[in-house]
Amino acid sequence: MPGGAPRVRFGVSGASISEGAVVLMKWLLVLTMTAAPLAAGWKAGVATADITPQDPVWLGGYAARTRPSEGVTHPIYAKALALEDDSGAVSVLVTADILGFNAQMSKVVADRVRQQHQLPRERLILNASHTHSAPVTGYVLRVAYPMTDAQFAQCNRYTDWLLERVVAVIGEAMNNRQAVTLEFGQGLAGFAVNRRRVGHREWPGPVDHDVPVLKVTGADGKVLAVVFGYACHATVLDEHKVNGDWPGYAQSAIERAMPGTTALFVTGAGGDANPLPRRELKLAERYGDTLATEVANVLKGKMKPVRGPLRVALDTVDVPFSKPPGREEWERRKREASHFMDRQHADLMLQLLARDGKLPEKYPYTAQVWQFGGDLKMIVMAGEVVVDYALRFKKQYGWDDTWIAAYSNDVFTYIPSLRVLREGGYEGGGAMVPYGLPSPFGAAVEELIAEKFDELVKRTGSD
Ligand SMILES: [Zn+2]
Known part of the structure; x- marks a missing residue:
């Protein structure tokens, strides 16, 4: 053979059996090592849809706006991460730069993806960034906006279109599945302030400054997706321009720094947290950069492998209102x-x-739990949840492996702790007015919700 003998020889051309065996063992070792990161058996797919409105539409979150949107300063997106564990069960996390998915919107999406993709309801999370610079959605005419019927109809058309995009992005993420590994870590960022102290210096000011990060890495070593969280309102901006606010800027900054990676933002229990100071575009960009910087620090550091299976549960608990x-x-x-x-x-x-x-006497509150093997618990909460719940659940379930996602599945009003309910104020009961509900919650609200999560955490726990 011109050019000399091949370097690797198996017994046929005179190499000893032991030499061949060593080469074979080396290859087996390489194969084993290559397969090792896949041993956890995850597959994941990710997809992004632009949900920026094409026409002027009323923006949600503030009662003080007097007219529909006038242009866009930052596009808004819906994103999906499909996760398949080694049992073959598929679960999908959706994040979107909108004020919130209410029960009606979530039902539309869940029913369609159950029909189209056999995705069970409990394996779907719909989380919203709560940006106050995205269109009013949800079909139900809230009392919070001075809209005309025509402007309301425009919001409903946008909602129809948005939900179609969300259903499509879920299907796309499911189709994109590839072998991955998952890792989890947490950082800290400090721009969330307990906003109840603005009017009441004497009130306690709990905050949740944790920055949970889930890293999704493909078999080729490239980071496919980064899921990150923070517990704070997306209320730097209050103009008439469409904008993802600081969560939008944070996602963009991560995706710019890591080409090919999709960044998904999950809102935590920041019902009583605002980014302060605020009201300047450069502050929204700065807080976005701050969060993206901390996410990069977490990704650079030592992260914990996350194993399957992904056990899930979803249920409702009736929470009574006080007498109206x-x-x-x-x-x-x-x-x-x-x-x-x-x-x-x-x-x-x-x-x-x-x-x-x-008048309605109670509300069916949606509680959901995702447990990743023994490595990570996601406590997925409906409503605008105050910080007390995050601190309570992390203390109870573990500071290092509990992720609180609020603003999920049904954003229908604020969820006060018993402390906040007793103090009163906007999050304690005043917010029932813009949300069109009859009266503040009854004193059982915190315990009923905590008991339901306890039940779901036990149900999804490893044996
Ligand atoms: Zn809010």
């Missing part, structure tokens, strides 16, 4: 209200009384 005022009081409030929101709220309550003869 009677018809005469609602009539008085409608007559004497000085703000359009109080007038619209009183009017809605009178409509409900006329239709049903009574």
